[in-house]
Amino acid sequence: MTTLYNFKQITPVPTGGDFLDIVLSKTQRKTPTVIHANFAISRIRNFYMRKVKFTQESFDERLKAILDEFPKLDDIHPFYSDLMNVLYDKDHYKLALGQMNTARHLIDQVGKDYVRLLKFGDSLYRCKQLKKAAMGRMATIMRRQKDSLAYLEQVRQHLARLPSIDPNTRTLLVCGYPNVGKSSFMNKITRADVDVQPYAFTTKSLFVGHMDYKYLRWQVIDTPGILDHPLENRNTIEMQSITALAHLRCCVLYFIDLSERCGYSIKEQVSLFHSIKPLFANKPVMLIINKIDAMKIEDVSAEDRQLLDDIVEKDKAQMLGMSCYTDEGVMNVKQTACDRLLQARVDAKMKGQKINDVLNKIHLTKPVPRDDNPRLPHIPEGALTKPKYDAQDPNRPKLEKDLEAEAGGAGVYNIDLKKRYLLESEEWKHDIIPEIWEGHNVADFIDSDIQEQLDELEREEERLEAEGYYKSDDEELNSEDEALQSTANAIRERNSITQIEARLKTVKNRPTLPKTAIKRKVSEVADHFESLGLDGTEVENRARSRAPKRARSASRGESVARSASMAARPSGGEGSVVRDRTTLGVRNVKQKLESEKVRQLSMRNANLHAKRGESDRAIQTKMPKHLFSGKRKSGSTDRR
Structure with missing residues (x-):
């Protein structure tokens, strides 16, 4: 019922004076307010026509809401219709709603008439007087409805209190x-x-x-x-x-x-x-x-x-x-x-x-006997006289609870879940190999004669070995093969050593010399060894022999040419070829142009937001001074 007749949701009806204040203040707030005599006459007419039209639509909207929300006695349940007739007098109630509807039509007609007159206004003064006349007539019509509005508000309050x-x-x-x-x-x-x-x-x-x-x-x-x-x-x-x-x-x-x-x-x-x-x-x-x-x-x-x-x-x-x-x-x-x-x-x-429509959809099936043999209900013997379980009876069957108590109680006794298995042989109950494993029958993957077949294979192997089937004459390797094999072994050994040295070079936690030791000169190291009583000559000679020797250039022009050639050589090393990175992975020029077009399209969204790239999340100025400082003027809050 609450969905059909929810009288508590009817909007309160304002009094006659409040009704005018609501509509006229809305017109003042929602329409332009500045007009000058030097404006074009078409602009002046549109200004005042908009005022009249907006006021007429506001009156129409409010009156239509009152007429729609109040229940119509002919459309609701007869119980509520007669109850409202008893409480409020049906004729008075209909008369009040009828006056609201008449006022609505009169205001609509006034608005149309004065909009038509405003189309022929020849000055700012004439248009303003027509607008005042239109709003004055609308206000006069609504002031005459003050008694009906007051009555409808009383009815609304009483309807909201109805159960x-x-x-x-x-x-x-x-x-x-x-x-x-x-x-x-x-x-x-x-x-x-x-x-x-x-x-x-x-x-x-x-x-x-x-x-x-x-x-x-x-x-x-x-x-x-x-x-x-x-x-x-x-x-x-x-x-x-x-x-x-x-x-x-x-x-x-x-x-x-x-x-x-x-x-x-x-x-x-x-x-x-x-x-x-x-x-x-x-x-x-x-x-x-x-x-x-x-x-x-x-x-x-x-x-x-x-x-x-x-x-x-x-x-x-x-x-x-x-x-x-x-x-x-x-x-x-x-x-x-x-x-x-x-x-x-x-x-x-x-x-x-309606019951006939329901019964037509129901079909009751009655089974037809297939022969003349009587089939009476059968109750197994002892089903109704079966004795109840008695815990004090010594001859009663033992339960798992009794077996648990005899075996030492909970935590000691382990129930045997396999003892009630129905198998062909009792020995199969506690078999380690199950019958079913992961949805497959184990018997399908096991051969019962596997032991006999294995014994037969072993006897055949012994027979072949006795006949010398597996024996072969070892051919002696000649000198060329021995040299080739020794060379291969030497190559393998050298490769393994190279791999070990490479691993040692890449180890990050290798010991490093202190900076003071690196800055020492060879002569200082030799003097340090002599102070310790050791011969530093060998250390000094070995260090000098390992020092890199700078090759002397024949002339200054040769060194300049060598440096220029080194600068022109690509970073990939000797023999590498310089290639444009934009052409890598592209078959031809057409495909390169298409890929460039796709790249530019993907960057369009970022460019619209002035982003440097996809990962740019920076807000350059969170509170621009021109938006958050100074006196705010009248107008829209939205800066755009």
Whole structure:
């Protein structure tokens, strides 16, 4: 229901003065405000035409929102339509909405007329006066609607306070004379909290509570008390109950107070039941005898008992007793009422036309006997007389729990999961090789005669060896082959030594000499050795022999030529060829141009953002001075 009739979401309706202030201030804020007489006349006309059009559209938008949000009595459920007629007077409500619609059309017509006149304005003064006249007429129309706006705001506030009643769901409706215990019963079976007082007409409007029964959600409606007098004499409070009884599909719980503490006799309460009985048509009715703690059904007089029995017999009403004070029979009344309503809803569906469409889609298959042999149900012997497990019986079968206790308890006993395997041989139960391994049958990959075949192969090998099948004459190598083999061995040895030396050169943690030792001269090293009592001559000679010797050039021109040739030689070493890096991996000039075009396209996004490359994330100036300093002028906040 909340999705269909959510009256709490209706927008508040402003008063007549507030309505004008909202629209005119919006026009002032949303349209240009500066105009000069030296502007072109077309520009002046467009300026004032825009003002008039915007004001007319603002009025139209607000009035249309009011007309759309308020419910239309012809489009909503009859229960809500009649309830609004009872509470607000249907004619007055329609008249107020009609005046809003008329004002909307009048304002639209005024806007169109003055826009047409503004097209022929010949000066700034004439156009301004036409604009003032247009807005003045629109304001006059809205000032005349102040009473309708005030009335609609009162209706909106009252609609927001109405309970959310779903006219189509499972409903229990409680009715009867005032002060017979209707609200007390509702507080008992639902989560509602209805005010309960010891005087009549405590409940002045409809109250809704919810409960759960058989995993279904039910709503319970507490109605104001009804008095037994003609319909035209009933007030607004009573008419709410009459409206609910007339339009809601529900189970009616009619409460009767046998103790007559409510202020009305049993005869008057029965008379009220018969007067509103036409509203109970096609609804399950239950006669609830309340306050049985003060007066039981058996204690009433014979005349009053006959009145109650007539209701049960003639009107097919079920009579139940209960007491909200002692909670006696309250749950029984709730369950019985829910069951009766469920059965009534099922019967109504069975009588409708939709059931035929459902039954046409259902086909019940009945098996046909294939012969005349009777096949009675069979129950195995002992299935129903099987003795229960008795822990004290010494002859009972041993369980794993008993075996565990005998073997030393938990942590000592290890259950044998293979002892119940059903195999051809008992010896196979504890076989190490399983039957199935990773989804494959192990027997498919094992030959049962593997041992015999292996023995036969060994006998054949012995026979071939005895016959000399594997024997061969070793040919002596000649001198050329020996020389070739020795050369190959020497090459292999030299390669291994070269690899070891290369590894030693690349080791990063090799010991290095201190800088002081590197800066020492050969003569200083020789003197140091002599101070230690050693001969430094050999060390000095070896160092001088290993020093690089600079080749003398024949002339200065030769050295200059050599240096120029060295500078011109590429870094790849002697014999390398200089190539353009942009042509590497490209077959021809066409392919090179295509690759250059793709490269430029990939750089377009970065170029648009003035990036140096794909990894450029720098923000050059996070707070530009021209944007964050000085006085801000009127206008848009967006600097772009």
